[in-house]
Amino acid sequence: MIRFDQVTKLYAGNNRPALNSVTLEILRGEFVFLVGASGSGKSSFLRLVLKEENPSKGQIHVLGQNLGKLTSRKVPYFRRNLGVVFQDFRLLPQKSVFDNVAFSLQVIGKSKGFIQEAVPDVLKMVGLAGKSGRLPHELSGGEQQRVAIARAIVNKPAILLADEPTGNLDPSTSAGIMTLLERISGGGTTVLMATHDAGIVDQMKRRVIELVSGQIVRDERQGGYQTQALPVQRQAPPPTETGLGAQR
């Protein structure tokens, strides 16, 4: 579904690679957390999957396509198979909830009839059935993120990429968003989510890929936010004249 073979990404003017020889495979229907400190390469990884950036070295396959061989004419068609959600929602402020979702279908040429059916269905699925006429500023943060998710999934993408989707939300609202993403994943969509939210990662026990300085340092089946594999290092007590550690 998503395969990286020794992918390195160097940005112009930055001599440390954002991703450094990353090799991994993500299978259909998996729910994967991408974790790591700020600047470790998570967003770069997502941008490469979307072909918003190209690798400096290595190969990327997404949905059976070698992205290096995808012509720019074909990129918009390729992206129809991917939904994307961001921390800051990115809704169109002057458009209603319905129109925000409908717009993404209009731009890819879906018929009016299709839109009239698909939009209410997806708004119901994300729990916003009664709010289709509202403007974004008339919604809570959690509701705005639900609109963004509805927009991302209305065309039934095979892959949903989420870059810190709960970053602006409180814990209980975040939990609701995660329940929704789990439901989407349960329907067969591959979900890849970059996050700093340790509570969510620890609770969900899904696959966790950890990046440090652009390299994968951990890929665990049912991981937590922090590695479980390494033992906790205890500081040895300082030696005393008797050779025993100081007693307190």
Ligand SMILES: Nc1ncnc2c1ncn2[C@@H]1O[C@H](COP(=O)(O)OP(=O)(O)OP(=O)(O)O)[C@@H](O)[C@H]1O
């Ligand atoms: N367009 C760019 N041009 C130059 N350097 C970039 C660009 N985008 C990212 N970088 C650099 O690449 C590295 C990885 O950045 P990236 O945004 O992928 O990290 P991240 O893990 O998503 O961070 P955060 O958690 O803060 O979003 C950083 O050193 C960053 O400064």
